[in-house]
Amino acid sequence: MRLKDKVALITGGATGLGLATARRFAREGARLVLMGRRAAKIEAAAAGLGARAVVGDSAVEADIERAVGAAQQDFGRLDILVSSTGNLAESRNVRETELAGFMESLNGNLVAPALAARAAARAMTRGGAIVLIGSTSGLIGSQNRFAYATAKSGLVGMTRQMAVTLGRDGIRVNLVAPGLIPTEFNEGYRASLGAERLAAVTAAYPMGHLGDPDDIANACLYLASDEAKWVTGVILAVDGGLTAG
Amino acid sequence: MRLKDKVAFITGGGTGIGFAIAKRFHAEGASVGLMGRRREVLDQAVKSLGSGAMAVPGDATREADVANAVDRIKATFGALDIVIPAAGGQIKRTDLEETTLDIFRGTLELNVISAFLAAREGVRVMRDGGAIVFIGSNAGFIGRSGRFSYAAAKMALQGMTKQMAVTLARRNIRVNIVAPAIVPTDLTRPLIEKATPAQIEQMLDEMPIRRFGAVEDVANACLYLASDEATWVTGANLPVDGGFLAL
Numbered sequence: 001m002r003l004k005d006k007v008a009l010i011t012g013g014a015t016g017l018g019l020a021t022a023r024r025f026a027r028e029g030a031r032l033v034l035m036g037r038r039a040a041k042i043e044a045a046a047a048g049l050g051a052r053a054v055v056g057d058s059a060v061e062a063d064i065e066r067a068v069g070a071a072q073q074d075f076g077r078l079d080i081l082v083s084s085t086g087n088l089a090e091s092r093n094v095r096e097t098e099l100a101g102f103m104e105s106l107n108g109n110l111v112a113p114a115l116a117a118r119a120a121a122r123a124m125t126r127g128g129a130i131v132l133i134g135s136t137s138g139l140i141g142s143q144n145r146f147a148y149a150t151a152k153s154g155l156v157g158m159t160r161q162m163a164v165t166l167g168r169d170g171i172r173v174n175l176v177a178p179g180l181i182p183t184e185f186n187e188g189y190r191a192s193l194g195a196e197r198l199a200a201v202t203a204a205y206p207m208g209h210l211g212d213p214d215d216i217a218n219a220c221l222y223l224a225s226d227e228a229k230w231v232t233g234v235i236l237a238v239d240g241g242l243t244a245g
Numbered sequence: 246m247r248l249k250d251k252v253a254f255i256t257g258g259g260t261g262i263g264f265a266i267a268k269r270f271h272a273e274g275a276s277v278g279l280m281g282r283r284r285e286v287l288d289q290a291v292k293s294l295g296s297g298a299m300a301v302p303g304d305a306t307r308e309a310d311v312a313n314a315v316d317r318i319k320a321t322f323g324a325l326d327i328v329i330p331a332a333g334g335q336i337k338r339t340d341l342e343e344t345t346l347d348i349f350r351g352t353l354e355l356n357v358i359s360a361f362l363a364a365r366e367g368v369r370v371m372r373d374g375g376a377i378v379f380i381g382s383n384a385g386f387i388g389r390s391g392r393f394s395y396a397a398a399k400m401a402l403q404g405m406t407k408q409m410a411v412t413l414a415r416r417n418i419r420v421n422i423v424a425p426a427i428v429p430t431d432l433t434r435p436l437i438e439k440a441t442p443a444q445i446e447q448m449l450d451e452m453p454i455r456r457f458g459a460v461e462d463v464a465n466a467c468l469y470l471a472s473d474e475a476t477w478v479t480g481a482n483l484p485v486d487g488g489f490l491a492l
Contacts, residue, residue, distance in 0.1 A: 160491040167453025167488045179477075206414035211477045218474035227465035230458035233491020237481050241414050244407040244480020 001029035008080035009033045011058040014041035016183030018084030020213030035067040059112035068119040081120035083113040090147040109151030127170025129224045134177040163233030172232035174223045179239030181211035206241030246274035253327035256280045256305040259287040261430035263331030265460035278318035305332035305359035315366040326375040328367035330360040338391035352394035376471045379422040410480030419479040421470045426486035453488030
């Protein structure tokens, strides 16, 4: 039980990487608050794990503060935040990008994690661990990801800045940068590629296959647990070797 | 038991970070073969672990010693899955101007040649699906006086990691590196004890967490990277440094 009695808030906890992380954390003894925008989905996910569900948008100040409040109210404190929200609202290159989509991308991929981290850091009066889910798109250039890459690389700076300023208070901040992991989040993207181009994308990964949500859950578990108590400000690529090659 | 039925080869395994890794891996179910130059130290380390541990005395910079160690581990435990080249260190703290060719060459031998030999000989007998974790350092990412040769050597391991991650992926062998800041060991403790309060304060100022780590912190990072929990992690650099590199 590597997270026994720890209280964790997971935003984007209803699906994909957030849900896999929630399941992993539950198995390791954590008490969970799961946040998501779609009521039916977040409630179903939480019910299966004995977690508290909070319906809301982490890009909305009042919503994320309500989620952190729920952790404090139900469990008396908050030890861990995993920010697993994001969107592919604007997935084109710079010349085609429209302002509205760009702003939506920044809002979902950068402002939401910032607000979640701020609310969590304020609540973590006895130390804690924050894990942000970034992307390899924030580390290396890739097609059709102008807005997304901008936002996700912003999380890299955010991670290091918070690691430096919160370290003294015992709050660690790290980022996991996943490569392509088939989930509902990127269903549309994968469908748009077609089989042949998806095979080419897959072949770009030295390991020869795409990732599994559990790969991210395991990385989050390591970084959130006391095993990583001297680890902060780290950008951990979980990407089958993509950014190494 | 996160390393059940795995076999690990650890150079520099009798002391410091290497021994901490051996202890952690052994506790998680792995059989461990420890290499080191000092026979007595190594025997003592193996004895303290009990069954499932063996000593393979030798010099990690000598090709024949490393090849022999790997073969003996394979013969004893039946396989090899994990290689941790933990042998390394600084011969003399110098900057460029005072660095003799012997110091530079010796530092490369101790840190880079030893890692290369452990990796190559390990890969020769490793089962597919194994893992290599190099022990790098924060030195080299950020310049510090007295660490010319060491910075060059430890950064060489970063390049080695990325190149091997790409080329060994076809055998499903993963290659990663941890980059510790200074952790107290028998080797480094005198340095820390000799430091003035002002110097200690300065060291702590460089670590946002404001305390020294422990060899166990490095061992935990190696455990994560060597285990099947990290099956899609390769070519990664994982600093274990209290935030040193974020600053």
